[in-house]
Amino acid sequence: MNNTIRQHHAPHATMEDVARLAGVSLKSVSRVINNEPHVSAKLRAKVEAAITELDYVPDMAARSLAGSRTFIIGLLFDNPSPNYTMKVQSGVYRACVEHQYHLRIDQIDSSCSDDLVQAQLSAILRNSRCDGFILTPPLTDNQLVLDFLEKQGIRYARIAPDIQLDRAPCVLIDDFAAGAMVAHYLFNLGHRRFGIITGPDHHGAAHRRRDGFVSALRTMGLDGPILEAPGGFAFSGGIAAGQVLMDASPRITAIFATNDDSAAGAMVSCMRAGVTVPGDVSVCGFDDSWVAESVWPALTTVYQPIEEMAHRTALMLLDRTGQAATQTTLDFRLIVRDSVAAAP
Amino acid sequence: MNNTIRQHHAPHATMEDVARLAGVSLKSVSRVINNEPHVSAKLRAKVEAAITELDYVPDMAARSLAGSRTFIIGLLFDNPSPNYTMKVQSGVYRACVEHQYHLRIDQIDSSCSDDLVQAQLSAILRNSRCDGFILTPPLTDNQLVLDFLEKQGIRYARIAPDIQLDRAPCVLIDDFAAGAMVAHYLFNLGHRRFGIITGPDHHGAAHRRRDGFVSALRTMGLDGPILEAPGGFAFSGGIAAGQVLMDASPRITAIFATNDDSAAGAMVSCMRAGVTVPGDVSVCGFDDSWVAESVWPALTTVYQPIEEMAHRTALMLLDRTGQAATQTTLDFRLIVRDSVAAAP
DNA sequence: CGCAGTCTTGACAGCGCTGACAACGGGTGT
DNA sequence: ACACCCGTTGTCAGCGCTGTCAAGACTGCG
CATH class of the missing domain: 3.40.50.2300 (Response regulator)
Structure with missing residues (x-):
């Protein structure tokens, strides 16, 4: 089967256009975009003006091909509750938008044998590289998954994990x-x-x-x-x-x-x-x-x-530059409605 | 803020490795991967053997940079029901996996003014190109959205649309x-x-x-x-x-x-x-x-x-090579439980 | 005034793949 | 036998960006 979809993109401004307009080199534009150090304020201002003027948006495909990042983070879940999952997704998505990242969603069935879980993971990883993963319970406490990711050198962060909290960044409640x-x-x-x-x-x-x-x-x-x-x-x-x-x-x-x-x-x-x-x-x-x-x-x-926990977790994954695992605890509260009364 | 995530990918096999092992040219490998015509059975077999042997997976970033496709389809929704949205997402996702595509999810608030809707759409399109979009109700019947996508020459398919059914591929029930x-x-x-x-x-x-x-x-x-x-x-x-x-x-x-x-x-x-x-x-x-x-x-x-409707819709978007709009109608059925009885 | 050391900027190759085009080879018609 | 055609395979530039490395601009100090 030949799945042919072809699209004529409106011609976008490229980094070269920006460089020319700002009168600087390609690499300087790249530096500004990536917030690299050693860029003078004047140059940065010039480049930013040009970017605004041309409404330039960096091309993700080119960025990930040339560099080592993919600008994609993956959300791995195995939770049957649509409600929980949607909230998590929405929080992670918000973080992605804020950081110009893309979100990839993958469902794993962790109730099956270890081998099968491993196979699912491999398939997901092979299929598309990610800069990192977000894990939701019960995947957060699946030794196999954690070991696998670490062995592959893949970063991840966890929402509401139970065990080995210092193993990776996480957000939870008490x-x-x-x-x-x-x-x-x-x-x-x-x-x-x-x-x-x-x-x-x-x-x-x-x-x-x-x-x-x-x-x-x-x-x-x-x-x-x-x-x-x-x-x-x-x-x-x-x-x-x-x-x-x-x-x-x-x-x-x-x-x-x-x-x-x-x-x-x-x-x-x-x-x-x-x-x-x-x-x-x-x-x-x-x-x-x-x-x-x-x-x-x-x-x-x-x-x-839940949404906020997911958001924070994603930020941890995206923001961090060092290796030190971090941990954030958020508040819960009782919501009193009508299903509880004094004992009869 | 300098969001630095760096990942050391295990060295993947590239198309060049496959070509060398199969003893053919780069382009021939490309042809096989893309199911292009004019490839002899023998050559195809050789290439496929090499692909299997090396466990080769094409690099999406390179593919979209070089070619005109992005291998991403977008799901646009504006439905507050997590249940409905999750089902749609799962159906579309399945189609994506089957076709080696990626899924991008975007929420639009269509209850605001026309200008704002348009602004949201522009932002989404600028942020990342897609090969096509899936629309869910009520976005399916938003003239502004349809016009906008068509004006930009962007393909789309609709789930359960109401009006102008021949305007684009769609799947619905009666x-x-x-x-x-x-x-x-x-x-x-x-x-x-x-x-x-x-x-x-x-x-x-x-x-x-x-x-x-x-x-x-x-x-x-x-x-x-x-x-x-x-x-x-x-x-x-x-x-x-x-x-x-x-x-x-x-x-x-x-x-x-x-x-x-x-x-x-x-x-x-x-x-x-x-x-x-x-x-x-x-x-x-x-x-x-x-x-x-x-x-x-x-x-x-x-x-x-719902899941099946979403799946079919995505397949229409992915499979089609021509322009003719198509339309599929699926079955519904009554689920009898306990909330209906004979009139008192 | 000159030189090392530091900060800032630029030139350029190449990431992995596709599109345009060229080249090859074997069947056909005359 | 020759020209012609078409199905098949190959060559190569370049998509837009980043990493490497080197050059230029500046600083402070002897």
Whole structure:
């Protein structure tokens, strides 16, 4: 098959045009564009004027062919939640626009065997070089992926990683503290019998939320059992987990779901079982994703600044000149809506 | 700010390596890669063997610098629904991978003034050339955007356009028929008093769904009023529209929302008003998006193959060699869940 | 005043590929 | 046998930019 697309570009100004207009050499224009040192203010001004006048935009293809950068960063994800992914994408995209970079998006299925994961990665890398990658959970904590990238000498930054935080730049929230916050909130409303809906096995942040929740309850003196059921961050998983939790006797009065999707599922389980939310059982989610507002009653949840986290992560990847790993922690907050009430 | 990212690529095989190994000229390798005619089977085989042996992958930057193609297509969207956008993206992305193309994503805000829309487009085009663009609603029916692209001689294809279908390749479903299908379904369940939640003003497909629905009801002999309230395809719009519709007396028994998001909002309005779904009022959505399954009761809705539509659209853009506009219509189907019942 | 040392600027090759064009070779018609 | 044609293969310049290296401009100091 011969895929032929041909385009007649409007003739763009080239670096040569700029150089001629500014009366300087090609290389000087290049220096200005790349913010290189050792350029006099006068020369820079001349060149910038010419660039503006000609509405010059550097040609990415030529830049990457001649130089060692590609001006592309890749976003690797393996998260089924469209909501989460879109927010991440939008944050990373914003950083790219700000830095005249391009964004490449690739989905990886990390649930398969190591060999297959490796094959997917190789294919992506072969297919187009990138200056760096952004990893989202659960890829952030996949040793295989990290090792592979490092072995190839490819830079990357991580969003909300769990392990080995100093291995590469990353941005996260204190998931443990967030879980604890939910615990305090529910405990202070009088709840004493709790259920937790956990996330995917390999999702570090989900574990930290759960650990923070449990740890805070224990610290506050709760000594009864705390039920747990796996929700896998999916709506359907939330339904199943909700059913399991509903079966307990005496019945629990509050559920902490480690993300909103599974919280929504749990609410459906309650409805089906004839249990009212929040009258009989309170439900608290995590993410403040789009579903939180579209269920009824609206979901009380923890807001985390996903878009901003993604943006910061991308900036780390783009800005850095040195090697030192950095780490940024952003704030979360409780979003009180209608799915949590005082214990019955 | 000096954004310095440098990467040491593992030394890749180049076309020259392939040519040497195969014992042919550079140009012959190029011919094979680009599927050009006038290449003997023997030569092609030799080259392909060498390519496999060396694991050669053509360098995109060099290709676009030397040739007239960029190997990038752009996806332009202005749709707030993460669900819809993700599906479109995934379909287009698949087509790109199949054709060794890259995908560029750009968001446009088309609700602002014409001048600003034009400015956004110019910025996108200046920033990086593309071999073509994919448009999603409501951009598909924005005269300004279409004119602009055509004036610049840029190819594009449309997903679910409303007007001037022969202007460019497109893929769509028969929204009118889909609306009619919903009308028949509800009418046959005994419903006679209807409310419609309409979409954004400038969204052609939303109008067609509404028109098909109304037209079918009239054809079946319904002569009472059919209420309409604007939902703007948003969850919050759906709540507002739901409230308006609930105020009617005698109360309507069925609501057709032109997308799932607004249907979910309408369901919340019902709950708040103490009206049960589907006991008192039936609600039918459109899209079979993710929310359809995460509300309670689960939403009866119309499935449209968004991912597939996007994929086909991208293939049209990539495959075509001629100029003739083409058009593909795909199937939709009713997804029966729990939000619709017989009229009370 | 001259010279080393530093800052600033420029000349030029070449990144990996494609497009235009040339050259080759083998079949056809006369 | 010769001219002609067409399918096939090759040669080479150059796309727009950056890295290397060298030259020029300036500074301070003996």
